[in-house]
Amino acid sequence: MTKGTFGRAALAALLTTVAVPAMAQSQATTTPPEDTKPAAAQDTTEVVVTANRREENLQDVSGVVQALTSDQLRQDGIVELRQLQAAVPGLSIANQEGNVEIFIRGVGSANNTELGDPGAAPHLNGTYIPRPRGLGLMFYDLERVEVNKGPQGTLYGRNALAGTLNIITAKPRLGQWGGYTQAEYGNRNSYAAEGAINIPLGQTIAARVAGYYVNRDYGFKNVSTGAQARDLKPAGLEENYAGRVSLLFQPNDRLSVSVIGDYGKETGTGYPGANIFAAVQATGLRPEDLDLRRVVYRGLQGDMSNELWGVQGKIAYDFGTFSAEATGSYRSVDFYQVNASSDFTDWPGRNLNTVLYDNFSGNFWQTRSQSQVYELRLFANNDQSLRWNLGGFYFKEDQQVGYLALADRGYCCYSGTEFTMPDVKGESYAVYLDSTYDVTDRLRVIGGIRYTNEKKSRYGIGGNWALTLGGEDYACCFGTRLGTEGFRPALLDRPNFNVTGLTTPRQLAQFLIEGIATPGARDTLIQQIGAIANGTNPNGTCIDRPDIDNGFVNCPARNPSNTNGGFSYANLAIPGQQSGSAKFNFVDWRAGIEFDLTADHMLYAKVSTGHKSGGFNDSFNGSTIPEAFQPEDLIVYEAGSRNAFDLFGRRAIFNLTGFYYDYNDQVFQDLTCINRDTTQTPPVCNGYSLVNRNIGASRIYGAEAELRIKLPGHYALDLNAAYLDTKITTGTVADARAQDNSAGGNSPLVSLVGNRLPLASKMNLSARLSQWFDAGPGRLDWQALLNYRSSFFLTQFNEDDIVFLNGTRQSALAAGFPDRQPGYVTLNLGLGYTIDKFRIEAWASNFLDEQVSQKALVGSSLNIRFLNDARSYGIRGRVTF
Structure with missing residues (x-):
């Protein structure tokens, strides 16, 4: 790639820490490092999580939380954020033009511009991140990653409608020197380096310095033949680097002060998708029968730059029966992308020499965000019969957003569309109380409530x-x-x-x-x-x-x-003025019971709610588009059991959960008139635009099961399975697939009732088999992570037939709009050999080279797919000291 040298990799390798097992989020630990211990040899029962804003053994949490340690992620071949979905059933992560979109159990949001917010809340060390652009830059030197499924409105609040994804970084260790360096090389000439060092600065202060570098190719190929386009680099090339400094001051057992500063930069050719519309129409083939990574590019070279930095601080003090914790965070995002313009995905028999390569129609994106998050929390310590959390939360964000779409060679009347907002503000505050009370030694009740008030404004063109x-x-x-x-x-x-x-x-x-x-x-x-x-x-x-x-x-x-x-x-015509303001307030709550059948078997039942913030619509003179849409809300009924037992003389885990979602005020995108000519009778609409409306409702039910067992011969088996049934119960929208430009952009109405939610597979299974054994002077380990996901739809239309304004009917495939992703299996493989502090690993992700559409955008002559990573494999060396 351009920009940068392998010197950055060497720099990252010099920044060196020990990857640690799960530990207290707010405290240091003197636990010896387990960096070189195979995942199969680690305890399956003692996993610490902070899903309830306090440290708990995973088996004591009433709900579904999956936690993956840094060692497990590395050995699974999960080297970037999107690959988490291979290990976490029900989780979907896509990257659309720099927007990281997270869905959990079919719930999330694709509206990550200034108009809206994510529907699954990302966190870094428990602190909310409002704009998840560049979230993958934080995916190094980790302690663990937690995925908390289901609404977390009471404890995590803002936009935790679907759940939370919490990236927890490794912390400094008092009184210890240590660290690690690692370097790797993979196929498609990809290479990376990572390292960290833990530095004791006396008995009460420690620092940790970590760095990361990666040069990666996602496997797209430019098949253009024209002189102006054949040398364009395809989308999906990345060169990223990041660094983090963590400081811990702990003068005694009561007081802990920590500060974390991080910086990262993404560069490359960007994340646009490939338009399959022409290929499907020309051949009648389904997307799975085409090679979607063979793309015809033209126009400007795709280019992306994303610079992020942030500071987090935390002060915690133990008063004895309770503790206090104050946190503050500032985060800056500066993103710019020139889309790598794809004319279409190639297809067999296509004459590429007839393509008009001298066409520079394209898209430009710019996003800046400066956000502040503050929280003050008082909480009872874990030895109390009433364990409570009382907190206040404040959030403020300033955004500046620009977008320009150009129609080069427009022979009449049109050259582009611009939406640029130099002043977008968001502010939110909340207060909450949550508690768990021991009624008896075996029976507990849980309850909580949170009040949130938000206001937003925007100004621009x-x-x-x-x-x-x-x-x-x-x-x-x-x-x-x-x-x-x-x-x-x-x-x-x-x-x-x-x-x-x-x-x-x-x-x-x-x-x-x-x-x-x-x-x-x-x-x-x-x-x-x-x-x-x-x-x-x-x-x-x-x-x-x-x-x-x-x-x-x-x-x-x-x-x-x-x-x-x-x-x-x-x-001549220019963009119009855009301005607006909105206010929202809502209450989230939860209530439930936990009952211990024995010390190792717990039953629970609970009800919990969550909200996603409302947002804006683009406004046009004379249109009837509502200025804002309201928050979405979700209520979930859940029951389950968590069980530990002995099998083959070893501890094993089996957990089972069932749930039902009632999803209301759901936002669907709808085509709405933006230019109504009232001088005619009846009035005629001369233009339409997509808007967000609270016109939907859905119900979701399902079950999840988890089995973790140790087997003879140092084998370990981890199984996670999810069944999900989703159905839209309310919602009628204009069918954007049938937009008729000869009728001013009008489209027929279509009911979505009975359709499944996008990205929601009925069956999702993750299975990990691993083993270790002594071999010569060291220890050999291997593992295989298999993920099965049944078919799912990529849009709300569920590949329904299209009925045009004139009454003619056409199948979605014939019209160029298939949106069903068939079921598939992915396989990740890992092999490692450890001698003392030296380790070498071989890994493969998506070994079967499955080509999966993780997101789609459909509209007039558009069916744009955003894909998973192609098969990647490599070798990695790691030294711990």
């Missing part, structure tokens, strides 16, 4: 860049080139975002030109309308160039009204 440039005898129209080689939009660097009162041609032309930071080498827009902007010619400058000529339009001859060779007419 949104709408079309439109140019209609007339030729001789008012013929329509000359095209405009915009976005060719070297082009960069201004986006957030625009000098002005106030479009109120901009009505004259000169003002409109000036505003359009201000949206360009760097013109493309063969762009024409500034040449065409520059004279309008500077006042030298109100008709602009007519350029008759073959690449912008539709074949019959000529520049007007000079005449008294057109002395400078301008257009016969020049109609």
Whole structure:
């Protein structure tokens, strides 16, 4: 890849710590490191989690929490965040153009722009992260990762509708020198390095410094043949690096002060998907019968840069019967991406030499976020019969968001769409109380309540860049080139975002030109309308160039009204003003009981709720689009048992949970009129846009089972299985697949009732078999992680037939919109050999090379897929000291 050298890998390798087992989230530990101990040799019962905001053995938690230690992740071949779903049934993680989208049991949100929020709450060391762009940069030098399934509205609050994903980093150790370095090399010339060092700074202070570097290729291939496009690098190339410094001050058993600072940067060719629409229509083949990683690229080189940094602080004090904890966090995100423009996914028999490679239509994204999170919590210590949490939470975020879509070679009336918001604010506060009370030695009751108040506002611009440039005898129209080689939009660097009162041609032309930071080498827009902007010619400058000529339009001859060779007419339009504000408040609660049949067998039943924050819709003059949508809410009824028992003389685990979800005020995207002509009878709509509406409801029920056993011969078997049945019970939307541009963009209505929720497989199974044994002077271990996932749909339409406005019916496949991902099996393999502090590992992820669509966007002539990583394998060396 460009940018950077292997020197960064060497730097990361010099930053070196011992990967530790699960330990207290707020305290140091002197437990010896188990970095070199095979996962199969570790205890299956003593896993510490913080799902209830206090340290507990996993078997004492009434709910479904999966925790994976750093050793387990590494040996599973899980080297990046999206691969977690191979080990966690019911979890789906996709990356759409830099947005990390997390769904748990079919619940989540794909609206991660300034308009909305995630539906599954990501956390770093228990602190909420509002914008999960670049979340994978935190995926190194870990203690463990916890996935808490089901709504966590009471204890974790904001946007924990589906559950939480908590990345817990390794902590400093008092009084210990230690660390590790590791380096790896994989297929497709991928390489990585990681390391950490633990530094005691006296008896009461310790520091930990960690670093990470990776150069990765996700396996896409550019099959373009045109000279302008064949050397473009495909999407999915990454070069990332990050560093973290952690400090711990613990002068006594009561006081603990910690500070963590981290910095990371992602670079590469970005995360756009591949449009399969043309391939499906041309061949009638289903996506699974095509090679979706063979992509025809054209236009600008895909480019992405994402810079993140943050600081977390925590002060904890033990007063004896209770403790107090104050935390604060500041996090900054600065993301920019030029989409690697894909014309289509290739298909057999396609003549690639007929593709118009000189087409620079594309998309530009810019997101900046500065967020602050503060929390003060008082809680009873674990030796109390009434264990309570009392807390206050405050969140504030400032965002700046820019987006520009360009339609290069637009021969009439349209050149692009821009939504740029320089001022987006969000603020939230909450208070909560949660407790567990021991009624008897065997019976406990749990209960909690949380009140949340939120407000949001946004200001900026949104709408079309439109140019209609007339030729001789008012013929329509000359095209405009915009976005060719070297082009960069201004986006957030625009000098002005106030479009109120901009009505004259000169003002409109000036505003359009201000949206360009760097013109493309063969762009024409500034040449065409520059004279309008500077006042030298109100008709602009007519350029008759073959690449912008539709074949019959000529520049007007000079005449008294057109002395400078301008257009016969020049109609311009700019984006409109966008502004809005919204306020929400809601209450979350939970209640339940836990009963110990014996010391090793617990039954539980509980009811819990969660909310996802409301958000905004883009506004347009004269439209009836609601300014904001309201929060979604979810109530879950859950019952289960957690069991430990002896098998083959060893401790084993079996847990079983059943649940029912009542999902209300669900947001679906719907096409809504944005340009209604009321001068006609009846009124006619001349334009539609997707908006978010609280028009849905769903029910979900299912069960999850977990089995962890040690077998003779140093074998271990871990099984996690989930059954999920989802059904939309309310929801009628416009079918975006059948949008009719000849009718102003209108679409027929379609009922979603009876459809399954997207990304919700009925069956999901994860099975891990591992073994270790002594071999020569060291120890050999191996493991295989198999994941089965049954078929699921990628959109709310569930591949239903399309009924167009004229009444004709067509199958989704024939129309180019198949959205069913067939069931599949993935297999990860690991092999390791340890001698003292030296370890070498071989690993393979997605060994069967399954090609899986993890997300889809559908619309008029669009069926864009975002895929999993292709088969990857490699070798890794690790030294612990």
